[in-house]
Amino acid sequence: MRQLVSNGNPMEKIVGFSRAVRVGPYISVGGTAPVDAEGKTVGVGDVFAQTTQCFEIIKAALEQAGSGIQNIVRTRVILTDIDNGKEAIEARKKYCVDARPVDTIMAINRFVNPEWLVEIEVDAIIADDA
Template identity: 45%
Template structure:
């Protein structure tokens, strides 16, 4: 039986909606869709998709670390944007954190996210111990 570990960021939404910031099952870690929301519930980087993406990846990093993983263990990211024209700005942020790791990635435009000021949402999957592996 694979042990399951839930990581919480402590927001009221996790309990209210029924999700975890991240879930670790064995060596796999799945980080939920993450927005640019600070600990006080404020949107970070209003109008700036690159700033939002950077903030989001920092949040993902903290969730991974709480589950015993790191950004270098990320094998897949999914990026949701409200404007596909923002792909390059978001891509710069993604490359700044994942340029060496180069996980599989999908970027899609969606009609909207949970609030009008959110431009980007990112989720990540990681395999603990896979960081640094070369093909």
């Protein structure tokens, strides 16, 4: 079974991507940017707020795929400035402290939108308690 999860972003069809893809019990959520329903950046200049927004989008995608935050097994926190890592991790803890997934934190030069300070990817599973 392959399930494509959309959050209504018109670029999904144009570019050819999904917010998340579920194959069997596995779910991958692609690079999630800190945007609202209209595509506007949330928390400009605020890594904590942006990380929180990313996780709220991820949470909704996981729930749409039949899982949830508690079933995350891997996170990737991608920052434009590694010095913002502490703030990003503080926001991440609100969502991941119980699941304790493996984690990668890295920095890149920039994202497509220069207002974005963070993007997050996760992998999750469908568990018996999902």
